[in-house]
Amino acid sequence: MGTAAAISAQGLSYKVGRTVLLQPLNLSFLAGEFVGVLGPSGCGKSTLLRCLAGLQAPSSGQVSFNGRPFPDLSTEERRRLGFVPQDDVVHGSLKVERALNYTGRLLGLKGTELTNRVDQVIGLLELGERRTLRTDRLSGGQRKRVSIAVELMGDPPVLFLDEPTAGLDPALEDSFMLSCRGLCQGGRTLVMSTHVMQSVESLDLVVVLQKGHLIYLGPPGQAAAYFGVPTLMQIYKSLAQQDPLQGMQRFAASPLHAAYVAGRAS
Ligand SMILES: Nc1ncnc2c1ncn2[C@@H]1O[C@H](COP(=O)(O)OP(=O)(O)O)[C@@H](O)[C@H]1O
Ligand SMILES: [Mg+2]
Incomplete structure (x- = not known):
């Protein structure tokens, strides 16, 4: 089905002992996409980025680069993925x-x-x-x-940035996000984690994690309505009242999941 995603995960989970840091999830990011991984501190953003970048092995499932699972890639190919x-x-x-x-x-x-x-x-x-x-x-x-x-x-064909805007003056955030957007020209995929909800409009896709559960993956413009808040900035208040498991189940049954997760799986 179509061209392979630049980076994708199938059944990816991550555990330390009996603690589950990431519940099994599927996702696919395409060449040239600018993706934000959002969620409160401790929700699993860095863990997800490190697994997707091949810096730590998932407890289950696999990550693929251009449709090829990591174990099939040469060291040289794996090294080409960038991580900041x-x-x-x-x-x-x-x-x-x-x-x-x-x-x-x-x-x-x-x-x-x-x-x-x-x-x-x-x-x-x-x-x-x-x-x-x-x-x-x-x-x-x-x-x-x-x-x-x-x-x-x-x-790097895929570049991961872990909380690059942490400690950045909010006034500089928009221009920083625009520079990042420019880095996607020519087909580079950029995956950035952030707990800041400002400037999300320059992203193509946002992933929202809550306590290791994937509770949203779709366009930034639809996220506020999905969570029933006026702007994405208010999402954390709404999350505080939501059970992560229910959030994950609700998302798995949503049209967004059909379009952006199931619809992209080959
Ligand atoms: N090696 C580890 N052992 C146990 N818990 C960990 C380990 N690494 C991270 N955690 C915990 O897993 C959760 C997710 O961590 P992390 O991916 O760093 O979240 P985020 O980047 O969203 O702040 C946090 O609660 C963190 O304390
Ligand atoms: Mg982190």
């Missing part, structure tokens, strides 16, 4: 440009290919005016852009 953790990864004393050059060389780039990639990535993340500064001289938001830039040096 919540905490900064770039060494503070390095200048932006040097950090990117260094990463590029580790990836085997050299000569004009390397300088072109550095320029391209700096342009994509609007770091032009910061390129010769040490990363520890940058603001939190700029440092986050550098972390993302480092991952983009490998031109």
Whole structure:
């Protein structure tokens, strides 16, 4: 059925001992989609991202990249998936440009290919005016852009960002989301976790987790109505009164599930 999803999960669950951090779930994200994984702190966002990125093995089920299950992929192919953790990864004393050059060389780039990639990535993340500064001289938001830039040096077909807007000035959030949207051009899939509900309109799809249960996957514009709140910002209040198991069952029976989960499974 159609083209394979860029990244998909079938029956993916994650447990630690007897604690279930993620209930079995199915999902598929297509090439070029900008996806937000939303939900209160502790609901399983990072766990889901790490499983989808191949950084931790699920307790059950599997993850596929372009329709091929992870165990069938070469180390090289798996390494191409990008992941930016919540905490900064770039060494503070390095200048932006040097950090990117260094990463590029580790990836085997050299000569004009390397300088072109550095320029391209700096342009994509609007770091032009910061390129010769040490990363520890940058603001939190700029440092986050550098972390993302480092991952983009490998031109990942799928890029995961774990809470990239945490600690970001709300006024900068919209422009940050727009930059991220730009990263999807050319077919890159971007999957971002966030507990902030602002700026969700720039996303193609939102996933909402509640205590490890998938309770919504669909367009951001339909989510508020689905949860019966005026705007998505109020969703947490509505969730506080909802049993996660019932939320999961309600979603599994909804037309959104038929369209965006079952309808995408091949
Ligand atoms: N290794 C672990 N062992 C036990 N519990 C864990 C482990 N890792 C995470 N958790 C718990 O699982 C839940 C989900 O964690 P996480 O995926 O980090 O949530 P989020 O990113 O949405 O804040 C949290 O309640 C967290 O405390
Ligand atoms: Mg997290």
